[in-house]
Amino acid sequence: MxxxxxxxxxxxxxxxxxxxxxxxxxxxxxxKSDFVLHCHNTLFLCLFYSIFSIPLVLIELSGYEKLNKHKIQPRVKRSFTEMFKCYKDVMQTFVIAVSPLQIISYPTIKWIGIRTDLSLPSVWEFFWQILVYFVIEDFSHYWMHRMLHCKWAYEKIHKVHHEYTTPIGLSAPYAHWAEIIILGIPSFLGPALVPGHITIYWLWFILRQLEAVENHSGYDFPWSPTKYIPFYGGPAYHDYHHYVGGKSQSNFALVFTYCDYIYRTHKVTFVILND
Structure with a gap:
């Protein structure tokens, strides 16, 4: 406060x-107390997850040919009932896993120095801190994700997320509650190592939500701004990972693909499903 x-x-x-x-x-x-400001993060995750997914839901239901020609796996169509069930399951996970995690993490957020004062960050500070957060999470998430593809972890935890072999935007956070917690660690690592203003903290998780929804969208739109980001994986890259499913030992990257290249787990994106 x-x-x-x-x-x-x-x-x-x-x-x-x-x-x-x-x-x-x-x-x-x-x-508003610092605790209340910190808890905004859960609200933002739910709100922006819903907002970012709405256009993709409408595109899927519309059947509009000019947009659906960009669908990566066009033979699979999702009904409103299927998508609503996914949304309901995700919101339930937010309640039982994400919200408690946010509350429990509050003392840590205070300890590492996430500030709420009047000295708001500059545009440049927003840019470089968010970039650093993406790079830090990308590296740590790669190894956490790869670990979840070990036989035991996949069968007990990660298999839930891979129920969607044809991902949709709504399925981005669809996962076992334990996976939400495990993959939440890389998300907090950047702010923990390079703490800043809480507005940067909020923006970081909002952008992560946007990126996750796009990567799971199932559509590879040529006009997407992310097409112009160096080493960005994108929907087609991640779609292949879901398509292969439990057998997948490639394309673990969250955002940037450099770890897949360095550790030789990179596979070219597929085109056979567009035939």
Whole structure:
């Protein structure tokens, strides 16, 4: 919680006028505890998971040829009932796994130094910290994901996520509760090693959600901005991993593909399903 009761008090303490962004941040966060601000993360995960998935659901249900020609596995069609069941299962997992994890992690977040003060980060600070978070998670997630493809871990945990051999955006967080916790570790590792403002922390998890939904979308749109990101895997790359399923020992990358190249687990994306 901010140690100021009024805008004037904050300006006097800082010795300057507040920017528009700082003023808005003050009005929003001044009466909220750090714990409440931290718990926003669960709300954002649920909200943006839902928002990012809606266009993909509508495309799938519309059958619009100009859009569906970009579907990676066009022979598989999902009904509204199937997609709603996936959504319901994911939201249930958020309640039983993600929410408790967020609450339990609060003391750690305070200890590592995620701040909530009025000194908001610059655009450059947002950019480089988010980039560092992606790189850190990408490397650690690669090994966690690869571990989940060991026989025992796959059969007991990771197999749930691979029930979708033809992934859809809604299935991005569809997984065993234990996998949510295991793969949550790499997500927290970046902020733990390079702590910043809580707004960066929020944006990081929102972007991760967006990336996960896109990678599981089942559509390889040529106009996607991610097409222009170096070493970005993308939906077709990850779709192959799901298509092979339990036998897959390749394409473990979360975002960037460099680990797959370095450790020789890279496979070219497939095209046979578009025949």
């Amino acid at each position: 901010l140690p100021y009761h009024t805008l004037q008090e904050a300006q006097v303490a800082l010795g300057r006028e507040l920017s528009l962004a700082e003023t808005l941040w003050f009005k929003y966060s001044a009466n």
